[in-house]
Amino acid sequence: MSKVDSKIPAGSLAEKWTQYRSSVPLVNPANKRSIEIIVVGSGLAGASAASTLAELGYKVKCFCFQDSPRRAHSIAAQGGINAAKNYQNDGDSVYRLFYDTVKGGDYRSREANVYRLAEVSANIIDQCVAQGVPLAREYGGLLSNRSFGGTQVQRTFYAAGQTGQQLLLGAYSSLERQIGLGNVEMCARHEMLEVVLIDGKARGIIARDLISGKLERHFGHAVLICSGGYGNVFYLSTNAMGSNATAAWKAHKKGAYFGNPCFTQIHPTCIPVSGDHQSKLTLMSESLRNDGRIWVPKQKDDKRKAFDIPEEERDYYLERRYPAFGNLVPRDVASRAAKERCDAGFGVGTSKMAVYLDFAAAIERYGKQQILKLGIDNASAEEIRKHGMDVVKEKYGNLFDMYKQITGEDPYQLPMRIYPAVHYTMGGLWVDYNLMTTVPGMYALGEANFSDHGANRLGASALMQGLADGYFIIPYTIGSYLSNEIRTKAIPTSHPAFEEAEKNVQATIDRLFAIKGTHSVDHFHKKLGKIMWDKCGMARNEKGLKEAIEEIRALREEFWKDVRVTGTPNELNPELEKAGRVSDFLELGELMCMDALQRKESCGGHFREEYQTEDGEAKRDDDGFSFVAAWEYKGQGSFELHKEELNFDVVHPSQRSYK
Amino acid sequence: MNLTLKVWRQNSAKEAGNLVSYPVKDISEDMSFLEMFDVLNEQLITKGEVPIAFDHDCREGICGMCSMFINGRPHGPKQGVTTCQLHMRSFKDGDTIVVEPWRAKAFPVVKDLVVDRSAFDRIIASGGFISVNAGNAQDANNIPIPKPDADKAFDAAACIGCGACVATCKNSSAMLFVSAKVSQLALLPQGKIEATMRVKEMVAQMDKEGFGNCSNTGACEIECPKGISLENIARMNREFYSANITE
Structure with missing residues (x-):
C-alpha cells in the first residue's frame, strides 16, 4: 500500500470529525506526564500546539530562532481570521465556509480536512476572546466582521490591521503561562538542524543554540514541525527575514514527503520593489480591497498623475472582468490580472510594474454617510472628505501609515501603488488526517503542512488553519500515536x-x-x-x-x-x-x-x-x-512522485468563476 | 548619499566593546535603515571582516525584534516607527550616525547591537495572561464589551515588546511595557478575575529582573513606536495600589 494513506475516517463528511474525535485513543493523565513532545516553531500553530499539549499534561519543549516566541512571523498577518459564526445573519454556515475554501483552493484540497477546519473555526474565536484578544467590536459590544476575497459573506474577524499580532500574542500568553507553570521548556534563539530517527520513528532533534553556537540533542516521543512556509525561496517575499524552510526540509530529507511544493501564493496587494537594495516586501492587507478600487489608465504609458486622469479614462479591470466579485476576487485571480495589465504596458509608477489601489470613492462614500449620520446640512466637499478620511483612518490607519513610511507618499491624497508579491506557500510537508507526516511520530502544523488550502489560499484562512491545528486538532489526533508510546521510556541522547x-x-x-x-x-x-x-x-x-x-x-x-x-x-x-x-x-x-x-x-x-x-x-x-503531489526524497536532486487521489464526494469541481 | 556610521562593536557579553567608524557610500533615500546596514555588512564580508550583528526579522514594524539606539534615540529620529521602518530619507548627505544597542541592566548585550530581552518574556510568564485552557471558552458574543473599552484594550495590546521604553528611560524602567499588558487585561471583563494577582506578580517579576523605577519623565511614551500611552502606567499604579489594599 502506498505510504500516502490519508487516513480519512469513514462516515459522512459532516460526521467524520465528531465521530473520530470521540473514538480516537486517549492517553491517561498519569502517562501524559512522562511523554515528551518537541514543538519546532512558536507562531500561531506552534504556540497554540505547545500551550494546549502542555495544558493536557504532556511535557513540551518549544523551539524558535527569534529572541522570543512572540516574534514569530504570524505576528505580521494583518487582515483577519475567518470563522463560520454567522453573527452577521448573512447566510454563513460551516458548509459555506467549507465550500468557499474548497472552491477557493481550486479543488486541490482534501474535503475532509477542510470540513473539519470549518467546523472548529468558531471555537477559535471563542478561545481567543476568552484569552483577552481585543478583536474589533461594534458599539453594541458585540464582535465586528468584514469581507475578504473569494467570499460573499462577512465572516472575517479582525483587530484593526493587526489581527495576526493580536492572535499570536494571545497564543503566546497561553504559552508563557505554561512556561511559567513549568510545563513547557522554551528554547528561544535555537534553530533545529536535524531530525533524529530511531527505528523509523521521529525521536528528537539536533538544535543549534544560536548564541553559543553549541549543538544540542533533544529527545521527544513526537516531533511537531510548526515552522511556517518557504516563501523566502524567492528571496523577496512578505515573509520575515529569518523565515526559512530548514526544519521542514530536514524532515523531508529524513523521509517526510513534501506535498504540492509548487503551490505558492502571490499576494496581489504589496508595496512595489523600489530598487536593488530591497530586502523584503511589505503587504498591504487584502482587507483594503473592501474599500479600495484597483485600476490602471486606459491609455498605455500614461504619464499623467493619478488624479489628473478622469474617471472615464481609467480601467477598473477587476470590476470589468469579474462583475460579481469585483475587487474582491481571490488572490490568485487578482494577482494574475495585475500582471496581465502591467505586462501589456498599462502599469503605473516609475517601474511601470504597479497598479493603483484607490480610496477616493470610499472616502467620499463614507464621508456622505457620516454627514447624514451627524445631520450636517450643506456640507462642503472638503468636509465630506474629512469625515470620510476619519472613517478610513479608523479602519486602515496603521496600513496607511506603513505605506507612507515606506514610499514617502500619502495614500489619503494619492492612490496606493501596489504589485503582487510572494506571500504564502500552500504546499508543505504532506500530512494525513492526523497531521502526521510519512515519518511516524513526526507531525506538521500550520503553513508548514500542505493540507487545507489546495492550490490557492483564501484571505483570512491562514490564521484560522494555524490555530485550528494547534488548539483543536493535534490535541486529539496525536493521541492515536502516543497511546501506543506510553511504554516507550525517554531515550537517552x-x-x-x-x-x-x-x-x-x-x-x-x-x-x-x-x-x-x-x-x-x-x-x-x-x-x-x-x-x-x-x-x-x-x-x-x-x-x-x-x-x-x-x-x-x-x-x-x-x-x-x-x-x-x-x-x-x-x-x-x-x-x-x-x-x-x-x-x-x-x-x-x-x-x-x-x-x-x-x-x-x-x-x-x-x-x-x-x-x-x-x-x-x-x-x-x-x-x-x-491529486496531491507527494514527493519522496531519494538523494540530492532526486525525488520520486507519489500521488494521493483527491475524491470530491460533496462538492463537485467546476470551472471556478468569479464573474 | 554618503554617511559615516559609528557602530558599537562588542564581541560577546564578557568582552568590552567600543564604537567603530564605517563610511558608507551611495545610500538611496528609499532604503530602510536596516537595508543600509545590509549594504555595510556586504562591504565588510567582501573585505573578509565579520559583519555587524543586529536583531531584525519582519522588517515591517510589528515583530519588535529590531532594536537600535540611533543618535541617542531608540529607533532613531522619527516618532512612531521602528528601526526597520525608518528610511534613509530621514537623514541627509554627510551625516554622522551613532548606533548603539539598547542599554539597560536587565538587557545585557549579547553581541554588537544584539541584546537579551528575555526578561520581558519572564514578566509575561509571571502573570500576563488569562488562565483559560483551550476548549473552555463560551461563545464569544456572550461577553459583550463596550467599544471604548475594547478599543483601549487594543491600543494597549498593540505593544510589540521591543524594549524602546526601557532603552530610553533614564531609570531603565519597564513600566510602560508591563502596564500595557496589565491595562489590556484589566480593561476586559475576562481579565478581571485574575487582576489582583496579575498586577502583583508582574510587578514583582519586573523588580526582580532589575528594571528601574518610574519617575514619570514620559520619555517612554514619546519613544514608543506604537504610541502606547502613559495612561497605562497610571492604570497599572491604580491596579497595583488597590490590589495591595484589598489584600
Missing part, C-alpha cells in the same frame, strides 16, 4: 542515532566554513530568488521550468564552491544561520520547479501558460491532475 545526527550537522557546518569563497550568502540567495520569480512565479511554462532546474543546479554547485561564511561556528553568527537556510532553499527550489513542471494544468496560484482558457483564466485538468 547518548543513543548512537543522536550521535550520528549531531556528527552530520557538525560536518555541514564545518564544510560551510571550509569553503572560504568570494561571495556572500545573500549574493546566492538573490540569484536563486530571481530564477524562481522569473521562471516559477506568477506564470510558468515548460521551457522556463526546465531552464530553472538547470540554473538552480548550477547555482547550488557554485554555492558549495564559492560561498563565504565569516566568523566562527561557536558564536552568534547570522551569516552561518543564513548559509544553512539558503543551502536548503537551493534544494527546495529545484523541487518546486519539478513539481510545477509535472503539473500540466493551471490551478489556483499555479498558472502554466500552456493551459489557459481563451480569456486567460486558469484551465484545470481534473481527469489528469486531481
